[in-house]
Amino acid sequence: MQSSNENPGLNEAARSAGSLITPRSDFIAALGWIAFGITVAIGSWNMDRLENQDVPPYAVPGLLPFFLGLAVVFFSTLMLARAWRQGALAKDAIQAAGMSMAERKRFLIVLSLCLTFGIVLVGHGLPFWLAGAIFVSATISVLQYPQRRAANQVVRGIALSIVIGLCAGFGVTLVFQEFFLVRLP
Amino acid sequence: MLDGLVSLGHAYLALLLSPTSLVLGLAGALTGILVGCMPGLSATLCIALLTTLTVKLPANEAILILVCSYVGTLYGGSRSAILLNIPGTAANAASCADGHALALRGEAGRAIGIATSGAFCGTFFGVVCLAAFTPTLAKVALSFGAQEFFWLALFGVTLSGTLVGNDPLKGWLMGALGLFVAQIGEEGIYAYDRFTFGLPAFSGGIALIPALIGAFGFAEVLTRLADPVERKLLEMRDSIRPRFGEVARYWRTVLRSGAIGVLTGLMPGVGEDSGAWMSYAAAKATTKEPDLFGKGSIDGLMAAETGDMSSIPGHMIPMLALGVPGSAPSAVLMAAIIIHGIQPGPMLMVEHPHFAYDMVAMTTLATVCILIFGLYLVRPLLYVLRIKHSVLMPIIFLMSVVGSYATAWRLFDVYAMLAVGVGAFFLRRKGYQMAPFVLGLVLGNLLDKSLRRGLVLTDGSMVPFFTRPICIAFASVTIFTMLLYVPVFNRAVHRVADAVISPLKSLVARRG
Incomplete structure (x- = not known):
């Protein structure tokens, strides 16, 4: 265990290139946590106390969430103080390294594909096997496109990803729905 | 005692005389090993997906598959640790250093053989403890009241936050977040809707299985697919036969690590990786060859x-006896057991x-299954490691969507899984661990009900929460651990410790 004032390594570690966690990133996160904790505490305090049902004040529904909100504020204040002592507000404070351009691009593509599948394609009339096949084929095609283009195999890559997508869509539907009788979206 | 042995005998006979159970056990273990082989796919995700797949099976058959897949996943995780230097599951991280070093020396088969024999002995040791301690602990737990359960739940979340990861403050924040998320929806005493913003979909709350699939499945899919680098697999040319000769040679290590694994398993929410790391550290501290650690030490591997394997039955002990899971996978296992009416x-x-x-x-059968697969199916199973992430992860996401939907047939669960997954992806990058969040999510209801019931029983008095014997123990450890992170308190504790220890040291030095 490391106590808050026995963590000098964090600043040094943060100075190494590419660190995702720095005192400044912790400081900003702590502010977010404090805001969250205060919101939870206020929401719990304002929650119905069910006095019309003769519920005593120590059994109201908002009791535990209120204390949880306070606990979040307490811990995040400690984190804020620690980050401040470690130089989060210093002029030469290290910024947390974000994703590289290539990583960010892949992340955004994957996130959009997954959200499109989960929110738009699933549960809105399209058979699950077809939605699944479209998602898997599209994801594989998009992610493997740079390598396939470099190898001059774009058409082959797309064809292969369609085959994999159809197999995945049918396979998952068959196993879950037909063998194990699980209802699919 | 005798009743227990008779029940145990019946359980073994029922399992061994049922061909269906044997086939399902083997299938569960094999699925677990395959999932464990694939870096990033955790035991939690495997059990969560299999829970939805087996939801229509009879309780014992479904739970048998889940137990075998749990053991299989952690065992399978050593494959990628040894051959890719990427732990298949978090629990196999400690095997990376020595296992991969052996593989680099051309002894990958030997490393896998040692992993198989260590896994078999560890799980078997844990099974003996599971049989011996669960009934006893359950009897003790019968004397627990609301106050004890309140502290037990809080102790579990705090301990998990303290021991998992490198930053307890972040662990506790995640624990508090998990506890908060568990409060969303209709509460259990007056059926009042909390934090639902008037939306009916929120009344059912954030279900555990979709949340876990999001935290461990979707977040992993995003992490792996955002990273364009594919790791190179090392070749394996030597024999993969389990090394029971080496078990005999390192019997002290096996017994010590087995005991440490079970003890860490008993601690709520700590996870299998702690069992592995603590055993590794203990072996390093007691070995005659500490220099070999990290460079291919048999003792270390x-x-x-x-x-890590003996902690699996260890985690099942508090899960069964107290209803407090020892790790994220055992939390899902507990949820599955509840779904099946137990x-x-x-x-x-x-x-x-x-x-x-x-x-x-069931756990004994799982132990035998991993030995069988360790003996006969190592090389074919390694083909799984050659599948590209860009092919595997979209299929995993497809199953994650099905898994989230299938338990309650609500599209809201799919959306909850997506939201938790995106949140977990960013939080993990900033050093926040998921295990305390999971434990908070599991124990949130218990904590809420125990607090309010305890207060109702005492007419609003907090005194019994701090005066009942078991409460005193849990409360002191929980509060003291948290206060250690308050700088003023920490300095005061250090001053007191110095004031007590310095005179003792000088006294010992004078006598010496």
């Missing part, structure tokens, strides 16, 4: 594998007196 906790031995022994028999 044996300790890590035995420690409530783990102090009343388990009263309501389902044979179930704990059934679990012992």
Whole structure:
């Protein structure tokens, strides 16, 4: 265990290139946590106390969430103080390294594909096997496109990803729905 | 005692005389090993997906598959640790250093053989402890009241936040977040909707399985697919036969690591990786060859594998006896057991007196299964490691969507899984661990009900929460651990410790 004032390594570690966690990133996160904790505490305090049902004040529904909100504020204040002592507000404070351009691009593509599948394609009339096949084929095609283009195999890559997508869509539907009788979206 | 042995005998006979059970056990273990082989796919995700797949099966058959897949996943995780230097599951991280070093020396087969024998011995040791301690602990837990359960839940979340990861403050924040998320929806005493913003979909709350699939499945899919680098697999040319000769040679390590694994397993929410790391550290501290650690030490690899596998039955002990899971995978296992109509906790031995022994028999079968697959299926299973992430992860996401939807048939669960996954992806990058969040999510209801019931029983008095014997122990450890992170308190504790220890040291030095 490391106590808050026995963590000098964090600043040094943060100075190494590419660190995702720095005192400044912790400081900003702590502010977010404090805001969250205060919101939870206020929401719990304002929650119905069910006095019309003769519920005593120590059994109201908002009791535990209120204390949880306070606990979040307490811990995040400690984190804020620690980050401040470690130089989060210093002029030469290290910024947390974000994703590289290539990583960010892949992340955004994957996130959009997954959200499109989960929110738009699933549960809105399209058979699950077809939605699944479209998602898997599209994801594989998009992610493997740079390598396939470099190898001059774009058409082959797309064809292969369609085959994999159809197999995945049918396979998952068959196993879950037909063998194990699980209802699919 | 005699009743227990008879029940255990019945459980073993029922399992061994049922060909269906044997086939399902083997299938579960094989699925687990395949999932464990693939870096990033955790035991939690495997059990969560299999829970939805097996939801229509009879309770014992479904739970058998889940137990075998749990053991199989952690065992399978050593493959990628040894051959890719990427742990298949978090619990196999301690095996990376020595296992991969052996593989680099051309002894990958030997490393896998040692991992197999360590895993077999560790799980078997844990099974013996599971059979011996679960009924006893359940009897003790019968004396627990609301106050004890309140502290037990809080102690579990705090301990998990303290021990998992490098930053307890972040661990506790995640624990508090998990506890908060568990409060969303209709609460259990007055059926009042909390934090639902008037939306009916929120009334059912954030279900555990979709949340876990999001935290461990979707977040992993995003992490792996955002990274364009594919790791190179090392070749394996030597024999993969399990090395029981080396077990005999390192018997002290096996016994010590087995005991450490079970003990860490008993701690709520700590996870299998702690069992592995603590066993590894203990082996390093006691070995005659500490310089070899990290460079291909047999002792180190044996300790890590035995420690992580023996913690599996260790985690099942508090899960069954107290209803408090020891790790994220055991939390899902507990949820699955509840889905199948069996409530783990102090009343388990009263309501389902044979179930704990059934679990012992199931875990024994899982142990035998991993030995069989360790002997005969190592090389074919390694083809799984050659599948590209860009092919595997979209299929995993497809199953994650099905898994989230299938338990309650609500599209809201799919959206919850997506939201938790995106949140977990960013939080993990900033050093926040998911295990305390999971434990908070599991124990949130218990904490809420215990607090309010305890207060109602005492007419609003907090005194019994701090004066009942078991409460005193849990409360002091929990509060002291948290206060250690308050700088003023920490300095005061250090001053007191110095004031007590310095005179003792000088006294010892003078006598010496």
